[in-house]
Amino acid sequence: MHTKMTTLITGGTGKTGSILARLLHAANRPFLVASRSGQAPEPFKGVVFNWNDPTTLENPFKADPNIDRVYLIMPRGMDLLSLVAPFIDLAISKGVKRFVLLTSTQSFAGGPAHGKVHQYLLDKGVDYAVLKPSWFMENFGENDYSRIMEQNEVSSATGDGKIPWVSSEDIAQAAFNELTAEKISNKEYLVLGPELYSYDEAVKILSSVIGREITHRKNTVEQQVEEFTKIGMPEAFSKVLASAQNRFVAQGKEAAFMDAPEDRKYVGKRTLEQYFRENRQIWIKG
Ligand SMILES: NC(=O)c1ccc[n+]([C@@H]2O[C@H](COP(=O)([O-])OP(=O)(O)OC[C@H]3O[C@@H](n4cnc5c(N)ncnc54)[C@H](OP(=O)(O)O)[C@@H]3O)[C@@H](O)[C@H]2O)c1
Structure with a gap:
């Protein structure tokens, strides 16, 4: 007899969370979609949940x-642990036994932002x-x-x-696998796409898919901070992101993740070209 088996999807209306909801639905697994609005697409069940409240x-x-x-998606920002720790404690007290946490390639246990939450889960022994x-490939349809x-x-x-551009579908699949496995992996690992492309190469593919030439402006870190703040990102976060672009991507560290040992990575199937083709209407004018 199954008693407790519901998955709580935080960020459940976001890119990975909404796909995870569809995967769980298709597998006939109970789940609850959490977001600030509390809305969930029919026939899913939503609940109002705000990290800041x-x-x-x-x-x-x-x-x-x-x-x-619980699938744990955190809001943007640097001081995440103070927002998330009380919820993790509450969840454990309510009977939550497993957590799937989404961080990023460069994050590590005990490091800044996501890293502190990662360490907190390790310390809790869950x-x-x-x-x-x-x-994410989807950045081309959002930030860019x-x-x-x-x-x-x-x-x-x-x-x-x-x-190694990765799709939200592949990330959601990795999360689904962990959430539904008889026994969770109790591991951290990279989630990568199947191919490596620079921004120059990526926009060349986009250009050919949408029939309009898109180019890549190579900014300095300072110029890029300005770009990010223009599209509404908080300044501190813009600085972290722009300097990560330089330190990790420009200097080859992000590409090197493709060479990680098999047991330290999950390599998705969806290609960047597939993503552009299936979503080409996003960038078509008029
Ligand atoms: N983009 C990239 O290239 C990249 C790379 C590596 C890692 N990541 C990580 O991916 C994560 C984002 O995941 P995602 O793309 O699946 O999500 P997303 O599409 O950015 O959506 C964010 C979700 O969180 C909810 N949300 C936002 N603020 C909230 C708040 N204050 N309280 C409760 N819910 C809130 C949103 O719903 P409502 O608006 O309805 O509340 C939405 O469901 C971040 O942790 C990011 O660092 C991103």
Whole structure:
């Protein structure tokens, strides 16, 4: 007899969370979609949950007392542990046994931002998986979107560095595998796409798919900070992101993740060209 088996999907209306919801639905697994609005696409069940409002953290457990596993997506920012630790403690007290945490390739246990939450899970001794995705393909339709539409270009401080672009589908699949496995892996690993492309190479593929030339402006870190703040990112976060573009991508560290040992990476199937083709209407004008 199954008693507790509901998955709580934080960030459940976001890129990876919404796909995870569809995968769990297709597999006939119970789940609850958490986000600030509390909305979920029919026929899914949603709940109001806001990291910045502690009074909402208990809502999921009131809505479904059978939650025993959580997909953890954190909001943007640097001081994440103070927001997330009270929820992790609460979840454990309500019977949650496993956590799947999404961080990023460069994050490490005990490091800044996501890294502190990673370490917190280790310290709690719960069952866990930490998924460390590379750059999302979907950035071309989000962060890079307005510049593509307005100026036919993208900008970055990545230079000629290559990235193992990964799709939200592949990340959600990795999360699904961990959440539904009989026994979770209790590991951290990279989540990568199948191919390496620099920004120059990526926009060449995009150009051929949409029939319009998109170029890549190679910015300095300072110029890129300005770009990020223009699209509404907080300044401190813009600085971290722009300098990461330079330190990790331009200097080849992101590309080197492709050579990680098999047991330290999950390599997805979806290619960047597939993503551009299936979503080409995003960048078509008029
Ligand atoms: N983009 C990349 O290249 C990249 C690379 C590596 C790692 N990552 C990591 O991926 C994660 C983002 O995952 P994602 O792309 O699946 O999500 P996403 O598409 O950015 O969506 C964010 C989700 O969180 C919810 N949310 C936002 N603020 C919230 C708050 N204050 N309280 C509760 N919920 C909130 C949003 O819903 P509502 O707006 O309805 O609340 C939405 O469901 C981040 O941790 C990021 O660092 C991104």
